[in-house]
Amino acid sequence: MNVYDQAHSLATAVKESEEYKQFQARKKDIEGNPELEKALNDFLKQQFEMQAAQAMGQPMDPEALGKLQQLSGILMQDPAAAQYLQCQMRFSMMMADVDVICGNPVVAFASDAVAVLVCAASHGIHMLRNSTHTII
DSSP states (O other): OOHHHHHHHHHHHHHHSHHHHHHHHHHHHHHTOHHHHHHHHHHHHHHHHHHHHHHTTOOOOHHHHHHHHHHHHHHHTSHHHHHHHHHHHHHHHHHHHHHHHHHHHHHHHHHHHHHHHHHHHHHHHHHHHHHHHHHO
């Protein structure tokens, strides 16, 4: 099994998925409305910034959260925006699942690599101790 061929197959499967197709269709709908597109981009940017800050351990800013929730409420009243956000969320969830599935071997590899380095470092220290004793 060639990993590169499988990666290309995965890319094709993603592009053929209903989640991707629906997201792309809703994206085209939004692109036809510059005001709505700007409002959605502003919302998604604020949402990303808040999530990034939270991931870095920064406390949630209640005022910023309130503004984000208010903007979300306004956007959800527009059917095109609501559909876009729902499709975007479904596509993001699918891609997050794929990332976890593909990431498992990477995590295992990283864990193995760390174990090898720790073992090698430990062995190196042991060899250094032995060589010190030999020299003395």
